[in-house]
Amino acid sequence: MTKYKLEYIWLDGYKPVANLRGKTQIKEFDSFPSLEELPLWGFDGSSTEQAEGSSSDCVLKPVAVYPDPARKNGVLVMCEVMMPDGVTPHPSNTRAEIMDDEGAWFGFEQEYFFYEDGRPLGFPEQGYPAPQGPYYTGVGYKNVGSIAREIVEEHLDQCLEAGINHEGINAEVAKGQWEFQIFGKGSKKAADQIWIARYLLLRICEKYGIDIEWHCKPLGDTDWNGSGMHCNFSTKYMREVGGKAYFEKLMAQFEKNLQDHIDVYGPDNHMRLTGKHETAPWNKFSYGVADRGASIRVPHSFVNNGYKGYLEDRRPNSQGDPYAIASQVLKTVSEVENEMSAAA
Structure with missing residues (x-):
């Protein structure tokens, strides 16, 4: 024993x-x-x-x-x-009743800021560092410092050792901002792994005296990027059947359900989804091929493959609940797929 x-x-x-x-x-x-x-x-x-x-x-x-x-x-x-009976889900339990489907695959791109002494890691005590540009996927001390690289590498190793389906890391657009990607098959599995990955990152940072800022726009109304948690998703129907008619119905349903999605995509998203900094306005739905400023970005591979594959919803933010996000995406997609299947 x-x-x-x-x-x-x-x-x-x-x-x-x-x-x-x-x-x-x-x-x-x-x-x-x-x-x-x-x-x-x-x-x-x-x-x-x-x-x-x-x-x-x-x-x-x-x-x-x-x-x-x-x-x-x-x-x-x-x-x-x-609840105390051990059977009834607590009202705060967002996992218990979400839509789930093992055939629904989700890839989350979790962005965040490292913070030290109340400001993003690498920011001077007063003012700002050099403008955005060299930091994204940057290399070298002046771009990424030293502690951040050490933390993200340790986090990557721990996630892989834990069996988390971690798929990559990179420095992001703003100084002190980073991203990791998690993929899972099924709403609950993907969201569980995001939460565990967040937990491991927070725990690692304890020994470095560094905080994680999950807020989607920690620097407020400035010319600095906010943080998202882009949601890449596909279903079995989307991967194997698809088609232009399906895609057009799907985009129309996402537009119809716009407010339902914004309601669960993370608080303060109006601060981030302004139409600037590679975002679509929070109250307008759009889609486009390889368009980083669209609500949903459509990969070239999706169109070239007969409107089959995966799509990327760029609106979820960095502090969103992945259980609620995945569930809302799956709900909207299922509404269209059930209709298409019934008509077939």
């Missing part, structure tokens, strides 16, 4: 953006535990905006498990928050 360090990870009840929480318990197992072997575990919801102090019990239900690369015999346990 081996003692394993189980890090139970969940989302608290803070609004408009939930925070990651985590606590550790030690359990003995013959080998690395399966999801089915992991017990429910209670916590004090009054300290996480999830219960009143007079009735503070909440329950953590394990839903995904990964090796913890930073701990000997460590286990990362993604959890849903349940």
Whole structure:
């Protein structure tokens, strides 16, 4: 028997953006535990905006498990928050009732800023660094510094060791801004892995004295890019059937559902989706081939392949909830695909 360090990870009840929480318990197992072997575990919801102090019990239900690369015999346990009965999802539990489909594939491009002493990493104490231009995919100390590169490389390694389907990293347009990409098959699987990747990045940064700023426009109304979490998506129908008529119906449905998408794509998106800095205005839907300023960017490969493949929704922002984002995308796509299938 081996003692394993189980890090139970969940989302608290803070609004408009939930925070990651985590606590550790030690359990003995013959080998690395399966999801089915992991017990429910209670916590004090009054300290996480999830219960009143007079009735503070909440329950953590394990839903995904990964090796913890930073701990000997460590286990990362993604959890849903349940009511005291351990069966009823808590109102803050956005994962429990989202649309899910293993045939729906999602790739999230998570952008963020490193912050030190209350400002983006590499910014001077007063004013701004040189304008944007050399930082995107930049190399060299004057462009990316030294600490950031060390952190993102360590984060990449830890994600891969944990079994997260991490697909790449790059420095982004603004100084101190970076991106990582996660791919998953199924809404819940893709979103679970984004949350675990966020957790690992936050934990790594603790030892460097660096904070992560997830806000979509931390520098406000300035000539500096905000942060998105572009959502690349496809379904089995989109990959295998597609067609121009399908695509046109799909874009019309995205336009019709514009407000439903904006409502779950992350708070303060009006600050980021201004029509500047490679974004479409938040209140206008558009699409275009290879158009970085469109709401949905259509790859050349999609058109060249008979309107089959994947699409990129560029509107979700860096602090959005990937559960809600993936679910809303899948809901809109399913509305069209169900109609097309019924008419066939």
